[in-house]
Each structure stands twice: as C-alpha cells, then as structure tokens.
Amino acid sequence: DPDLADLFFVPAYHGVQYNDFLEVKTHEPDVEKRFPYLARHRGMDHFFVVSANLPSWETLHPLRHVMQLTVESYQVNDNVPRWYSPWKDVMIPGYIDRWRIKSMRSYNKPTSERGFLLVFHGNHPGTHKLYVTHKAKVRTAILDAFTGIPDCSVGAHVPDFFDRMGRSHFCLVPRGSSAWTIHLYESFFFGCVPVILSDFLEVPFQRAVDWPALSIKWPEDRVGPELLEHLRAIPLERIAEMKRRLEEAACYFDFHRGWGVRKPEDPVGWMSWSPDAVALGEDCDYLSHGDASSADSCRGSCDKDPHGCNLVNFLQPGSPQSPSGEDEKVASCVLRLCRDPAQPALTGGAAGWQVWSKVSDEALGCSPYAAIFEELEARRLHRPVSHGPLWN
Structure with missing residues (x-):
C-alpha cells in the first residue's frame, strides 16, 4: 500500500531519460496529479539510483529534496556544477564483477611479502584526452613525483597490474574525470591500503566503515616528496593493521x-538458500559426506565435522534423482568448507537439493x-x- 510506504524507489535513468522523465514530466503543470506521492512530502521520501553522471537540472524545485544513490559526489561537465548533498544523498561504491573480485583476491599478498611501497597504473592526461578535459592534473603529478623510484610503480596500464597491486603496501587513488x-x-x-587523492570525494558507508582506520586521504596539491616521506614513515605494524581492517570491510x-535473507523458520546459526541448487566450485571445498537421514542430521554432521564445515548440500530421502538416467530414490548430505558461507556460488538445476x-x-x-x-x-x-503540504 503506497499510502503506508516510508520510501519510494524510482528505477535508474540515464542520459536523455533524465530529461524525458525526471526533468520534463516533473515540471509539468499537473505534476501533483501525475505524481501524488512525490508531491506529498516534496520528494523527501523518494530515492533513485544515479549510476553515472550527476544530474545538472537548472530548475530543481520538484526534485531538489529527493535522495540520490550515487557513485558521484562531485562533477563538473561543461562548467555546470552537478548537485549532490551529503546530508540527504547516499554514496554507493562502484560495481566490480564477481570473477574480478576473486582474481584480485588471489593476488593479495601478506604484508611481509609486499615489495612495492606504492602503485598507480591507469589513464592520465598523457594517455587519454578525457583527463585533459576534466583537468585530472593529480595523475600527472603522481607520474612526475614517483617515476623512477625503485619501490614505486606508476604509469599507464600494464599487463601485470593485478600482480603489482597485490604486492604493494599502498595504492594511490587519484580523482579521474570526476x-x-x-x-x-x-x-x-x-x-x-588506499591513499585517496581526490579532494571532493565523499566515501560511502561512513556509518559502517571506519575509513581513517583503513585508508589515507591526502590533498591533491601536495602530491610529491612530502607524501612519499609520510608513507615511508608509517611502521610496518600499522600498515598490517590497516590492511587487516581493509579486508574486514571488503564485504561492504x-x-x-547480501542477497540471502534468513527465514524465521531457519535453525539458529543456519541459513537456507535457493531450492533446487547446490554449492560447488573452488569457493566451497568438498570435505566428506554426512548423515543424510534428514536436514537436521545433515547439519548436525557439519557441526561435528573437525575440518570446519560451514555449508551442506542436502538431498532429502525420497527425492527423485536419476544420475544414471533411471528414476531412483536417493538421499545425500555433502559437507563443504566455503571461503565465505554468506556468499556461496550456487549452481541451479539441481532438482530436490537444498543448500x-x-x-x-x-x-x-x-x-x-x-x-x-x-x-x-x-x-x-x-x-x-512537517515537510510538505500535509503531515500524517
């Protein structure tokens, strides 16, 4: 019932869709009739996702109070400032593919095995005109300051980028086109450990993540010997602690x-996942088979397993399963040890199986x-x- 809703989600719009829907239609004379819930609190209970490029509406009256979920905290295109407010808008992180996350983690070396002090490899004004247009001078400053220093790896893209990132204590994170x-x-x-070199960047999730404990923020105009001296002065023990906190917060x-939801009927400490699926692959190592007489017995086998079992694939007795092409009644309890049981990679099409x-x-x-x-x-x-034409 929208009359009882606390918040309204408006799906993401891009490019001309901003103008066609959010800009034009919300400025039409009958906007309060077309969007009665938007008018109710003047948009304060509406939020929408801005995945790239902040809006630059010149007339913001119907929408100036809505909340944006955005990766952008500051952007200037064509000399038109884009609007963002840390008081109401919500910064969100950029999306990274699952396979890429897995690959990056495979290159993550212990602090004691890292030979680079700092690394930055990416586009800069010398390789891409976009960074000239948007005056990303800090990227040029990085190259000028750290090129040629033995334990500093900076420059354009390199084929062994993942390896260098995984062997560096600090990653320089300069602003780009925004x-x-x-x-x-x-x-x-x-x-x-990220060294943020972007003066106008608002980092996301500041209620949940202790950013000063796992990162460094440094002014763009002070990139040079002073930054190098500062990073060299940080004890290895503190770097290791920052790395630990960084990895603990990676789940955010x-x-x-976060796509799983514990059901009220789930046993304490356990969570059921999508039916007719199994957890397989490198993320969940096979341990052994357990008691398949019931789901409770299967979970009990996992609890007793000495190797750290944290996930089971269970096929209940009487489930039709025909691996050989013939119908037969089977039961199975497979014990597995997953790297992250809150994020198992599931394979569908496994009729009758439970995870x-x-x-x-x-x-x-x-x-x-x-x-x-x-x-x-x-x-x-x-x-x-009390904000809006009425209160309830």
Missing part, C-alpha cells in the same frame, strides 16, 4: 553479497545492501515530519 574512481574499491580486494563493497550454510547475523549484515538501507533509514528517521 571525483570517484573504481581504483578505490579494488584496493579492498587487493589488500592494498561486494555487490554479490544450508552457517552464517552469523554480523556476516549477513556486512554487505552494500545492508549499508544502503542503514543510510536510507537514518535519513527517513531524521526527515522533518
């Missing part, structure tokens, strides 16, 4: 987490979706109740 760059979120999976920047994993509430809450809803809830709670 304030944000995907390099920031990649650093969480490389275990490479992985959009493949159960041992997941804490804390692990379930460590996801970008949980952090986004926490931010939205905070804004809802602090919304003026």
Whole structure:
C-alpha cells in the first residue's frame, strides 16, 4: 500500500531519460496529479539510483529534496556544477564483477611479502584526452613525483597490474574525470591500503566503515616528496593493521553479497538458500559426506565435522534423482568448507537439493545492501515530519 510506504524507489535513468522523465514530466503543470506521492512530502521520501553522471537540472524545485544513490559526489561537465548533498544523498561504491573480485583476491599478498611501497597504473592526461578535459592534473603529478623510484610503480596500464597491486603496501587513488574512481574499491580486494587523492570525494558507508582506520586521504596539491616521506614513515605494524581492517570491510563493497535473507523458520546459526541448487566450485571445498537421514542430521554432521564445515548440500530421502538416467530414490548430505558461507556460488538445476550454510547475523549484515538501507533509514528517521503540504 503506497499510502503506508516510508520510501519510494524510482528505477535508474540515464542520459536523455533524465530529461524525458525526471526533468520534463516533473515540471509539468499537473505534476501533483501525475505524481501524488512525490508531491506529498516534496520528494523527501523518494530515492533513485544515479549510476553515472550527476544530474545538472537548472530548475530543481520538484526534485531538489529527493535522495540520490550515487557513485558521484562531485562533477563538473561543461562548467555546470552537478548537485549532490551529503546530508540527504547516499554514496554507493562502484560495481566490480564477481570473477574480478576473486582474481584480485588471489593476488593479495601478506604484508611481509609486499615489495612495492606504492602503485598507480591507469589513464592520465598523457594517455587519454578525457583527463585533459576534466583537468585530472593529480595523475600527472603522481607520474612526475614517483617515476623512477625503485619501490614505486606508476604509469599507464600494464599487463601485470593485478600482480603489482597485490604486492604493494599502498595504492594511490587519484580523482579521474570526476571525483570517484573504481581504483578505490579494488584496493579492498587487493589488500592494498588506499591513499585517496581526490579532494571532493565523499566515501560511502561512513556509518559502517571506519575509513581513517583503513585508508589515507591526502590533498591533491601536495602530491610529491612530502607524501612519499609520510608513507615511508608509517611502521610496518600499522600498515598490517590497516590492511587487516581493509579486508574486514571488503564485504561492504561486494555487490554479490547480501542477497540471502534468513527465514524465521531457519535453525539458529543456519541459513537456507535457493531450492533446487547446490554449492560447488573452488569457493566451497568438498570435505566428506554426512548423515543424510534428514536436514537436521545433515547439519548436525557439519557441526561435528573437525575440518570446519560451514555449508551442506542436502538431498532429502525420497527425492527423485536419476544420475544414471533411471528414476531412483536417493538421499545425500555433502559437507563443504566455503571461503565465505554468506556468499556461496550456487549452481541451479539441481532438482530436490537444498543448500544450508552457517552464517552469523554480523556476516549477513556486512554487505552494500545492508549499508544502503542503514543510510536510507537514518535519513527517513531524521526527515522533518512537517515537510510538505500535509503531515500524517
């Protein structure tokens, strides 16, 4: 019932769709009839996703109070400032593919095995005109300051980029064509402490993530010997602690987490996943088979397993399964050890199978979706109740 809704989600729009829908239609004379719930609180209970390029509407009256979920905190195109407010809008991280996250983690070396002090490899004004247009001078400053220093690896794209990131203590994260760059979120999976060189960047999820404990923010106009001296002065023990905190917070920047919901009937400490699926692959190592007489017995076998079982694939007795092409009644309990039981990779099409994993509430809450809803809830709670033509 929309009359009882606390928030309204408007799907993402891009390019001319902003003008065709959000700009034009919300400025038409009958806007309050066309969008009665938008008018109810003048948009304060509406939010929409801006995946790229902040809007630059000149007339903001119907929409100036809506909440944006955006990767952009500051952007200037064609000398038109784009609007963003940290008081109401919600910063979200950029998306990284699951296969890419897995690959980045495979290159993540322990602190004691990292030979580079700092790394930056990417586009800059010398390789791409976009960075000239948007005056990303800090990227040129990085090359000027650190090129040729033995334990500093900087420059354009290189084929062994993942290897260098995984072997560096610090990853430089300069602004690009706008304030944000995907390099920031990649650093969480490389275990490479980010050094943010973007003065207007607002980092996401500040309620959930202790950013000063796992990153460094440094002024763009002071990139040079002073920054190098500062990084060299940080003790290895502190770098290792920052790396540990960085990796603990990585779950907030992985959009493949948080899609599971614990059901009220799930046993304490356990969570059921999609039916007719199994967890396979390198993320969930096979341990052994357990008691398949019931789901409870199967989970009990996992609890007793000495090798750290945290997930079971269970096929209940009496389930039709015909691996040999003939119908037969089978039961099976497969015990597995998953790298992250809150994020198992599931394979569908497994008729009759169930997947159960041992997941804490804390692990379930460590996801970008949980952090986004926490931010939205905070804004809802602090919304003026009297804002708009009526209150209820």
